[in-house]
Amino acid sequence: MLLRYGGLAILFDAPPDLGVEDLPVRPRAIFLTDRDSDFVRSARRMASALGIPLEASGRLAEPIVIEPYRVVHTRTHPTYGYRIRGKRTVVYAPEFYRFPRRLVAGANVAILDGATWGRNVRFAREAGGHKDAAQSARLARALNVGRVYLTHVGKRTEAHGPDSLKVRDGQRLRL
Numbered sequence: 322m323l324l325r326y327g328g329l330a331i332l333f334d335a336p337p338d339l340g341v342e343d344l345p346v347r348p349r350a351i352f353l354t355d356r357d358s359d360f361v362r363s364a365r366r367m368a369s370a371l372g373i374p375l376e377a378s379g380r381l382a383e384p385i386v387i388e389p390y391r392v393v394h395t396r397t398h399p400t401y402g403y404r405i406r407g408k409r410t411v412v413y414a415p416e417f418y419r420f421p422r423r424l425v426a427g428a429n430v431a432i433l434d435g436a437t438w439g440r441n442v443r444f445a446r447e448a449g450g451h452k453d454a455a456q457s458a459r460l461a462r463a464l465n466v467g468r469v470y471l472t473h474v475g476k477r478t479e480a481h482g483p484d485s486l487k488v489r490d491g492q493r494l495r496l
Contacts, residue, residue: 322334322413322415322432322472323344323345323346323348324405324411324413325346326384326385326407327384329349329384329385330344330346330347330348330349331348331349331350331351331352331385331387332344332348332350332351332352332364332367333351333352333353333354333403333413334351334352334353334354334355334358334360334364334415335351335360335363335364335366335367336359336360336363337359337360337362337363339363339367340367341367341370341371347371347373348371348373349373350368350373350374350375350376351364351367351368351373351374351375351376352376352387352389352401352403353375353376353401354400354401354402354403354413354414354415354416355394355398355400355401355415355416356398356399356400357395357397357398358416384407385405385406385407386405386406386407387403387404387405387406388403388404388405388406389401389402389403390402390403390404390414390421390423390424392414392416392417392419392421392424393417393418393419393421393449394416394417394418394449394450394451395418395444395448395449395450396447396448396449397448397449400416400417402414402415402417402421402424404424404428409429409430410427410428410429410430411428411429411430411431411432412424412425412428412430412431412432412433412466413432414431414432414433414434415432415433415434415472415473416434416436416451416473417433417434417451417452418441418443418449418450418451418452419452420452420456420457420460422460422464425460425461425464425466426464426465426466427464427465427466428461428466428467429466429467429468430466430467430468430469430470430494431461431466431468431469431470432470432471432472432488432494433454433457433458433461433469433470433471433472434451434452434454434457434471434472434473435454435471435472435473435474435475435478435482435486435487435488436451436454436473436474436475436478437451437452437453437454437475437477437478438453438454438455438475438477438478438480438481438482439453439455439477439481440453440477441453451475454471454478454482454486455481455482457469457471458471458486469486470486470487470488470494471486471487471488472488474487474488474489
């Protein structure tokens, strides 16, 4: 996700197929949500090419504040969601198994894990998984979230989830 706020741009994760030339603006930093994903290598490569920091946690990035929250996705490595505060509060949590209530509560917009619809997915040996996106959307609304979107849309969510919730790669949202 490329967040643009005034003249500031921050990149969250960096898919392997995203090149520096694909970015419409130069980000100030890259923040990672999943330290063991296929995005890590490409994020490191992109940060090095751009000469920008690769952050594992949030920091003040005027005029917004980016707060990291550890989320439960897997037991094997740390995973984060971010609460981004400016004039509005946006939550970006694309990977989790346990719904991150404290992170999501009261946000104007929440962009959440959309890997599965209608059921939770558990990894082998109880190592973590993905939360049912339908249940996540209901929980977010119960916590007074203004708008909910789903990212990392999986096959079940693609087939059964409402199109109004799905965010596709490269799609622009005006928040």
